Amino acid sequence: MxxxxxxxxxxxxxxxxxxxFEGSLHDDRIRSCAASAELMQLLLQRDAIPPSRLGYFTDPAFNGGKMSRLQRYEENGTRGAEIFAHGGFLRYARYFIHGAALDEAVKAHMAKLVGDPTEFSGEDL
Known part of the structure; x- marks a missing residue:
C-alpha cells in the first residue's frame, strides 16, 4: 500500500x-482484468474513487478537451462494465486506487504541503 x-x-x-498491473503474461492479464473489473464495480458502488482521479478518465478537459478517455473506449465499441475488463484499462484502475505513480518521498512531501494525498490533483502541483 x-x-x-x-x-x-x-x-x-x-x-x-x-x-x-505490470503483468505481461496472457493468463496473468486475463486474471488481472477480471479481478480489476469486479473491483471497479465495488469501488464505484460505494463512491470510493476520489472525484479528481475519476475526472481524469471521464472529463474531456483532462484529455486535450475533445473526448474523455471513457468516450474513447465507447467510440471504439467498448461500453459499460466491459471497459473495466479491457486490458488497457488496468493503468486507469491502478491510478484510481493508488494515485499518481510518484516516488513515495514526493507523495509524503506533498501530503505535508497540501493534506490528504488521496485528494491530490494537478492544481496542487
Missing amino acids: TLSTIELTHEEAELLALVD
Missing part, C-alpha cells in the same frame, strides 16, 4: 491482490 492508496474493504483488498 502506498501513501495515496484509497481505503479498501476486505473484499476489495482481496480482489486487488489478484491484480498484477
Whole structure:
C-alpha cells in the first residue's frame, strides 16, 4: 500500500491482490482484468474513487478537451462494465486506487504541503 492508496474493504483488498498491473503474461492479464473489473464495480458502488482521479478518465478537459478517455473506449465499441475488463484499462484502475505513480518521498512531501494525498490533483502541483 502506498501513501495515496484509497481505503479498501476486505473484499476489495482481496480482489486487488489478484491484480498484477505490470503483468505481461496472457493468463496473468486475463486474471488481472477480471479481478480489476469486479473491483471497479465495488469501488464505484460505494463512491470510493476520489472525484479528481475519476475526472481524469471521464472529463474531456483532462484529455486535450475533445473526448474523455471513457468516450474513447465507447467510440471504439467498448461500453459499460466491459471497459473495466479491457486490458488497457488496468493503468486507469491502478491510478484510481493508488494515485499518481510518484516516488513515495514526493507523495509524503506533498501530503505535508497540501493534506490528504488521496485528494491530490494537478492544481496542487
